[in-house]
Amino acid sequence: MSTVTVDLIAAARPNFMKVAPLYHALIREPWCNVRLVHTGQHYDKNMSDTFFTDFNLPKPHLHLNVGSGTHAEQTAGVMLAYEKVCLEAPPDRIIVVGDVNSTMACTLVGVKLGIHVAHLEAGLRSRDRSMPEEINRLVTDSIADMLWTPSPDADENLKAEGVPESRIEFVGNIMIDSFELLREKIETDTTRQSLGLDHAAYGIVTLHRPSNVDNPQTLQMLVNELIAVSERVPLVFPVHPRTRGRLVAAGLLAELECHAAVTLLEPLGYIQFMNLVVGASVVITDSGGIQEETTYLGIPCLTLRENTERPITVTHGTNRLLRPSQLRTAVDTLPSTPRVDAVPPQFWDGHTADRVVQSLRRLVAEGGASTS
Structure with a gap:
C-alpha cells in the first residue's frame, strides 16, 4: 500500500x-x-x-x-x-x-x-x-x-x-479513548487536592450555550439556582470565556464570587478538569461531551437543555435533561447511595x-x- x-x-x-x-x-x-x-x-x-x-x-x-x-x-x-x-x-x-x-x-x-x-x-x-x-x-x-x-x-x-x-x-x-489515554495522569493530578476536595462532596458546573447565558433573565435564574444548589453541595465552576463575559455584562459575576460555596476557576485543561469530574457527586452542564464521560463513569449529570444529540446518555446512562428552573429540585432528588460501576454503551x-x-x-x- x-x-x-x-x-x-x-x-x-x-x-x-x-x-x-x-x-x-x-x-x-x-x-x-x-x-x-x-x-x-x-x-x-x-x-x-x-x-x-x-x-x-x-x-x-x-x-x-x-x-x-x-x-x-x-x-x-x-x-x-x-x-x-x-x-x-x-x-x-x-x-x-x-x-x-x-x-x-x-x-x-x-x-x-x-x-x-x-x-x-x-x-x-x-x-x-x-x-x-x-x-x-x-x-x-x-x-x-x-x-x-x-x-x-x-x-x-x-x-x-x-x-x-x-x-x-x-x-x-472516541471520547472514551481520550479519557483512557490520559486516565493515569487524570487520577494522579492534584487539582482536586489543591482545592481541598479530596474527601468532600461537590459538584462541577460548565455553562456556555447561548440559550443559557445570552439572555440576562435566564442567566439570573441560573445564578440563583446555582447559589441555592451550592447550599446543598459546594460547586466548582470553571468559567468559559463567553460565559464570564455575559456574567460581567449582566452584573452577576459578583453574586457568584461572594458565595463561599461557589468556587470560580479559569478554564481548565482536560487533565485538570477530568480530575475534578471523576471525584464529583454531580455534574451540571449544557455541554455535549461531558454527558458521555459521566455516563461512562457512572456520575449523575444534569444537562440544562431541552434536547440532546446524545440520547443514549439518557436512555442508557446517567444523564437527565432539565430546564434551569428545575435544577435545585433535581439536585435534591439525586440518589444518596454510592454509585455502582457503570456499564457503558457498546463500543x-x-x-x-x-x-x-x-x-x-x-x-x-x-x-x-x-x-x-
Missing part, C-alpha cells in the same frame, strides 16, 4: 480531544502520513493550546489562524484558508470530527475538490435546528463520504435520512481509534487514495 496523506482537522476544545487518540493510532501505521490541521477557531490558550500539551500532540503541521467571528465569518474563513492548503498540497483523505463550524467548512472544501472526507462522530441529532451545531451535523453528514458513528441510534438517524448503509460504520465513542471501550484505523485502511485499499 502506498503512503496516504491524511488531514486531521482540529478547531475547538472537543476536537482536540477527539483527534488525539486517532492521531496516535495513525502515526503507528507505515502507510499513513498524518497532517494535523488547526483551524484556529478557538485560540484562547486554556481552550486550545493546552490540549495539545495534555494529549502529547505535536505542533500543528498547518495552522489556519481563522480566529473568532460570526458563524458566516468563521465558516468562510476556514473554507478560504483550507481550500488554499488543499490546492497547494492536497491530502488524500480528510477526517473531520464533531460539529463545529470548521467541521462543516473543511467537509465542503474536501468534497468540492473531490477529496475523500470521513466524519468521526457522525449521525448525532438533537432535532433542534436552532442549534448551530445541528446544522453543521446535517450538512456534514449529507455530503461526507464515510460516516463513523458513536452509537447505534446515530446509525438509525442516518438511515432515516436516506444515507446508504455502505457510507455508515459504527465504530464507538465505549477505549478502542474506537483502532476501529477507525481498520476502517480507513480498508477504504484506502478498496477505493484508492482519493476520489479525485
